[in-house]
Structures are given as structure tokens and as C-alpha cells.
Amino acid sequence: MHSNKAATERRQRFDRQVGVYHQDMYRYAAWLSRDKTIAEDVVQEALLRAWKSLDALRDDSSAKQWLLTIVRRENARYFERKRLETVDIDNLTASQAALLAEQPDEELDEMRRAIYELEDDYREPLVLQVLMGFSTNEIAEQMGLKQGAVLTRLHRARAKLKDQMAKS
């Protein structure tokens, strides 16, 4: 009886966190992998791993960072397993191209393409700051970097995007 109640509460807690952060998990995975299909696989694995280790999440206010960290590790595992080659933007698979599916807004298309072409080291902190609302300190923790390195990467990422958009 007690076990059933605990299991139910555990599941409810899990569903609550996933319900709130599923979109963030998917978008983070998509911009890490630059591939919608891989992002879905990564999120599935991350959800499974989060479920198994939910008890390690002591404070639900840390759930977002906790889940995104799991996504990051799952993405690294995925690429280690598959040993995928570098993406050539002029020769994308359908699943990669889906991330850049044309929008009615041409400027939005250009920006999405420019972000897609950013190096991983620049794209990731930008996603964490702009989309996930992380502070530079939180980004440093998430990526295992010094805060100074994060600031440099954010600065360069924006400079590159600004240049790219000025050209187009």
C-alpha cells in the first residue's frame, strides 16, 4: 500500500517536471545535435534516465538544469556511439534540414541558418542563455567552463551572427 502510494507520487512528480520542461529538453537537444530525429532519440533516452534517477533530484527548483544536464550527456553518448561525421550544411539529411524548414519570415530563416552554422562551442552557450534563460554562471557549470570562457563565447557568437545577418 505504502509502496503503491510512493510509486504514484514518484510518477506524478516525474510527469510534472517533464510537462514543464519537455519543450526545453527537445529544443536544447535539437540545437546540440542539429537534427530533429536525433533530438527525439536523445530526449527519449534522457527521459528514461531521468526517471530511473529521479530520487537524485533533491530540489524540484533545480529540475530544469538537472534535466538539461542529462540531455547534454545523452547527446554526447549518442554521438560517441554513432561517431557521426561533421555536418555539411550544403548536404544535409532530411532530418537535419527539418530544423531549417523554411518559414514565411525570410529573416527568421536567415537567422536560423546562421545559428545552425555556428560552431558547437558558440551555439550551445547562446542557446542556454537566450532560450533557457541561464545566467553565465549557470552556463559555466553546465558546460564545465570558467565563466570568462563563457563570456568570450557569447560575445563571439553574437558578433558572428551580427556579421552574418549584415551580409544577408
Next chain:
Amino acid sequence: MNCEEYRAAIATDPSFDGGAGHLNECADCQLYRSEMQALDQKINRALAIDVPELQMPELPELSTSKSDNVTTLRKRSWAPPTWFAMAATIVVAALLGVRLIGTGIEHESLADEILAHLDGEPNALRVTDVAITDARLNTVVPADIAHMDHSAGLITYAQTCPIRGYDVPHLVIQGERGPVTILLMPEENISGPQRLSGENVNGVILPVGDGSIAIIGERDERLDRIEESVLKSVAWRT
């Protein structure tokens, strides 16, 4: 704050709201700020891709019996001579590079649980040069369970975690290749050293007295020196 400093701050975070004194007097920086904020709005829109409907994976049923039965560590009497003899044996073995691969069937699940636990606590594995305080270390490693000093390395994380139904100290020190996890398990008696290996990590569970200590680092981390220093820095008090 001058133009260069202000622009550097805005370029790393366009929501930066400091430097009002400079901003009020500098039209160029006002323009730059507006441009960067507009750029960020475009970046935000571009990043916010459509998200497919959530497909929840099949979640395995997890036994709650372990967490229901979590107990604190029992005190156990243990004569110091035995500790010193066994610790010395292990240190010598580590120095000689002896690596015994455990037959492991009986304790295989311990290694699995440790690896699963590491995956569940990724925040522990951050690279940092900020040590935890002595007070924190003493809270996680209470004096009546074990004594641990800082000689093992820079301890950057300490948390009490459930492993096999016991609350055990989970510590992280910074190795040469990244964070190294140490689990002090005075209740986990094993017959010999057991290797454990996961994706990107390698480690060992060493028998120490009536308990054991797990040490897990990055795949290319040299654990032998860390093993030696950990064994020197830990003494059971149970």
C-alpha cells in the same frame, strides 16, 4: 565604465542593465544596445523551433523497497590494527599496479548501481576549482563513520546519497582529466577489487576493511595515484 567596457557587457548579455551613467551620456552605446537587443529577439525567435508532441518512453517499474528501507549507517566496532593492515595491503597493491578484475557476479549490481547513480547526479561532475568547506565535508562524512582529510585532492562536491539502501558519502575531487567520484561505502563488503566501466568513465571498487570505496573518473584519468591518496586520506570510524 567606458564604451568598450559597456559594449563588451552588452554583447555577452543584452539584458545587462548596469552602466546607466555611461549609457545616459553616450548616444552610440544607446544605439549599440538597441541593435543587440533586437538581435537577441531574432535569435530567440529562431531558436524557438516547433516541438513535436511528447512521446513518453515506456518507463520501467522501479522497486521502492530500497528507498523505503534506507537506513543510516550502523556503527560497528573495528580494531585499528586490522584497518592499518588491510589499508597497507591495498596501497601496496595499488602502487604495484595490481589490478584484479573481480569475478563480480555477486556484486555486479553494485557497480551498475554506482554507474546509474553517477548518471543521475550529473551536477556533481562539474569542473571547478572551488573546494567545499571543512564544515560541509564533516557533515557529509561524519566523524563517527569515517575521517577524511583534504589530502586526497581538491574536494569540490559532497553529498549524502543512497546506494544499495544505505546513505553513503558521495564526494568529487578534481583529477587531471576532470572530476573524479568517490563513494565511501562502509557497509559494502566485497571480496576483492572490482573494475567498473561505463561510457566515458572507468573506475574501481576497492575493499577497505569491512566496507569498500568506489573511485570513478574519466576514461583516460590515471586513477592509481588518486586511489593511493584516497586510501591514505580515509579511515573508517565505524
